[in-house]
Amino acid sequence: MSNPLLERAAQRAIAYLDGLATRPVAPPPAAIAALDAFDEELPPGPSPPEAVLDLLDCVGSPATMAMAGPRFFGFVIGGSLPAALAANWLAAAWDQNAALANVTPAAARLEAVALRWLLDLLGLPAGAAGAFVTGGTMANFTALAAARHAVLERAGWNVEADGLIGAPPVTVIVGAEAHPTLFKSLGLLGLGRNRVIRVPVDGQGRLVAAQLPRIAGPTIVCTQAGNVNSGAFDPVGEVCARLAGSGAWVHVDGAFGLWAAAVPGLRHLVAGAGAADSWATDAHKWLNVPYDSGLAFVRDGAALQSAMAITAEYLPSESTVRNPCDFTPELSRRARGVEVWAALRSLGRSGVAEMIGGCVRHAQRFAAGLRAAGYEVLNDVVLNQVVVTFGDPERTGRVIAAIQADGTCWCGSTVWQGRPAMRISVSSWATTADDVEKSLEAILRVARKWGHA
Ligand SMILES: *Cc1c(COP(=O)(O)O)cnc(C)c1O
Secondary structure, three states: OOOHHHHHHHHHHHHHHHHOOOOOOOOOHHHHHHHHHHOOOOOOOOOOHHHHHHHHHHHHHHHOOOOOOOOEOOOOOOOOOHHHHHHHHHHHHHOOOOOOOOOOHHHHHHHHHHHHHHHHHOOOOOOOEEEEEOOHHHHHHHHHHHHHHHHHHHOOOOHHHHOOOOOOOOEEEEEOOOOHHHHHHHHHOOOOOOOOEEEOEOOOOOEOHHHOOOOOOOEEEEEEEOOOOOOOEOOHHHHHHHHOOOOOEEEEEOOOHHHHHHOOOOHHHHOOHHHOOEEEEEOOOOOOOOOOOEEEEEOOHHHHHHHHOOOOOOOOOOOOOOOHHHOOOOOOOOOOHHHHHHHHHHHHHHHHHHHHHHHHHHHHHHHHHHHHOOOEEOOOOOOOEEEEEOOOHHHHHHHHHHHHHHOOOEOEEEEEOOEEEEEEEOOOOOOOHHHHHHHHHHHHHHHHHHOOO
16 A cells, blocks of 8 residues: 555655744745745646645745744644644545535534534533534624524514515624624624624723623624633623523624633633523634634524524424534535544543643743733733733834744734734644743843833
């Protein structure tokens, strides 16, 4: 048995991964300039696959950002766990269209098992339905489509059949710090990016539950677990308790923060979130599986099926199998549940807790080191996020640019409650305490040159 092409692909991928620890995190300008080599005319005829792979690796690999490596802190996006990456390779070889359980039984079964494990791990109702989608944006979209169905059905309106034109109005309530993609999801659903009531937030970006408006008519309330800057959590449990019996649908955007539920020492951050109606999270963020992988969970599975099943009038089938396409926007799609299963199967309960908890400890070390050097950390570091300034906006901007060019690590910029700042997001399984010390050293070295305490 030999397949030189695939062996070569594996060797090149292994060499790429081996290089991550020592290469600059951001691709050097020369590597980006060399991408011009891709800009050729469409070849008139075939080329050997080996040559295509070689071109891809020689030109493409150096121009990648080392997101899979241990010192990329630019976004909350994680890397790829070894088991998840390996499963991804095998699943790509399977090439399953994961829509129907009886056609692709392995993909469907792995997805169903992963879903059951996730509900347990994240403290969500055991009977909730789930959808394996592309990311947090689509997870919010999917869960909110179920919400839209349910609140309008209670008002006597079938939104899938009759649309939103002429439907009873739906009130959408969000925290003022909701993620920008949540508004995009609302726009895609016809609920409007701007047609929302924004509830004020506190200094950490947490929705203030006492400021929720009175609920009347079909209403969807969107809360957030894990602010993309501060890492802070809306008081989801308190929101659910206040709205109990109101008929409002409570959704939780927990793209990365929901994973706190998997760690005994962090679980208090999401206390009571299990009482909500729907939850969105990403697997490609903190579960560290390859792109693209998001997860939507909905307590009332019938509402999700009504929104997503292909037949307009969905009747729960007699079949005991779970057809993935009854829960997702897509019909044909890749079997992304395979990597979620592999990540969970390899880490187990304690491994997930250790991976998430380790990132939080790393973030706390960053914050302590920056504060000790006299720099201002703007957020309470409750999770994996550190927001820091290096003096005025101009100095802060110069420090961020210099850190990115230095290449030891990569951090991005943000504006937190009106103040330009640098954002450190720790979310990779690969980051070690040594990586944090190396990165902190580089950040402080650069900040001493360009910043001001
Ligand atoms: C990242 C993020 C999203 C969007 O997720 P994608 O996977 O990028 O689509 C939504 N909400 C929050 C809070 C996020 O952090």
